[in-house]
Amino acid sequence: MLKKSFFGGKIEQEVIEKMKRHIEFLCSAFETFKTAMVNQDKELMSSVSDLEREGDIVRREIASSIYEGAFLPFLRPNICKFVEIVDDAFDVVEDAALEYTDVELDDKIKDDCAKIADMNLKMCEMLLIAFESLLSGEDLREKTLAIRIYEKKIDEIKFDLIKKLRAKEVKRFWEGKILSDFIFYLTNISDLIEDASDYLQIINVSLR
Amino acid sequence: MEVEEIMVKKIEYIEPGATVYDAIEKMIDKRIRSLLVKLKDKKDVYGVITVRDIVFKVIGKDLDPNKVKVEEIASKPLVCVDKDMSIEHVIKLMEKSNIARVFVSEEGEILGVVALLDVMAGSLIKRVREGWIA
Numbered sequence: 001m002l003k004k005s006f007f008g009g010k011i012e013q014e015v016i017e018k019m020k021r022h023i024e025f026l027c028s029a030f031e032t033f034k035t036a037m038v039n040q041d042k043e044l045m046s047s048v049s050d051l052e053r054e055g056d057i058v059r060r061e062i063a064s065s066i067y068e069g070a071f072l073p074f075l076r077p078n079i080c081k082f083v084e085i086v087d088d089a090f091d092v093v094e095d096a097a098l099e100y101t102d103v104e105l106d107d108k109i110k111d112d113c114a115k116i117a118d119m120n121l122k123m124c125e126m127l128l129i130a131f132e133s134l135l136s137g138e139d140l141r142e143k144t145l146a147i148r149i150y151e152k153k154i155d156e157i158k159f160d161l162i163k164k165l166r167a168k169e170v171k172r173f174w175e176g177k178i179l180s181d182f183i184f185y186l187t188n189i190s191d192l193i194e195d196a197s198d199y200l201q202i203i204n205v206s207l208r
Numbered sequence: 209m210e211v212e213e214i215m216v217k218k219i220e221y222i223e224p225g226a227t228v229y230d231a232i233e234k235m236i237d238k239r240i241r242s243l244l245v246k247l248k249d250k251k252d253v254y255g256v257i258t259v260r261d262i263v264f265k266v267i268g269k270d271l272d273p274n275k276v277k278v279e280e281i282a283s284k285p286l287v288c289v290d291k292d293m294s295i296e297h298v299i300k301l302m303e304k305s306n307i308a309r310v311f312v313s314e315e316g317e318i319l320g321v322v323a324l325l326d327v328m329a330g331s332l333i334k335r336v337r338e339g340w341i342a
Binding site: 122126129142143145146149150156160 | 332
């Protein structure tokens with residue numbers, strides 16, 4: 001049943017390959033973001049936008065194939081939703097990368113941000129593992145739980161960061177706005193990956 | 209997987225002369241289960257006060273938390289491990305010593321803490337990652 005409805009024919013296989021590529025691009029975007037942040041390399045950070053554009057192209061191709069009739073109708077909405085959430089994660093990491101070019105991070109905040117960037121990457125890698133497990137018909141529960149563990153850890157750092165931000169003296173409006181937006185985008189990514197993993201689980205259940 | 213990957217770097221401290229009530233307040237506010245007890249003097253060693261200490265040594269004995277000092281019920285010395293120790297070793301150490309958390313130290317400095325929940329979560333992540341590679 002799983003193989004017949006999900007893997008289906010040639011067009012479904014092509015979509016699955018593209019969905020995998022879409023997540024791999026997202027992992028690359030997170031890796032680039034993390035490396036650029038650790039090395040304070042603003043030029044490398046700007047290449048996150050290039051990866052986002054690549055991701056956009058893949059998303060459009062996936063959407064076209066689905067509208068052309070790939071997959072059984074009952075699966076299409078959840079597959080589309082999953083792809084859209086992955087794309088939202090692309091948008092948010094791009095927003096964070098754009099803010100990074102103007103943000104000033106002090107040492108108190110820098111370490112926490114680097115840790116979140118690392119965990120965002122690990123979450124995305126786990127999402128890829130979960131996706132491949134779905135294709136091979138394996139149980140997803142452990143993988144989605146691992147994603148939730150990362151999300152909770154990021155949440156804990158986020159609350160700490162917010163406290164630090166509130167205690168920080170802001171001299172210029174834009175300095176505060178950019179820093180606040182950067183932290184918001186950086187900490188919002190994990191929620192999207194968690195949502196995406198929830199949709200994988202929904203697709204998995206709907207295949208039973 | 210090494211403890212450095214799963215340890216929690218955020219550690220909350222309390223003065224040894226503070227009351228147990230202060231410790232309760234801090235634990236509830238910060239939603240944590242243990243506090244590192246600061247050094248009293250240069251000869252002193254770090255200690256830890258846990259929810260378990262407070263419940264069994266103060267509340268369970270009907271003592272007034274306002275009248276008991278942290279240093280009176282804190283456990284000393286800390287059980288510490290190196291940051292590159294494996295999770296498997298930490299589990300054995302926790303089981304053998306019957307403790308729920310170990311501290312990660314380097315040259316006398318406390319870097320972080322690893323509790324049972326961190327070990328459980330870290331082991332699951334390791335299982336998923338290694339299972340996938342295998």
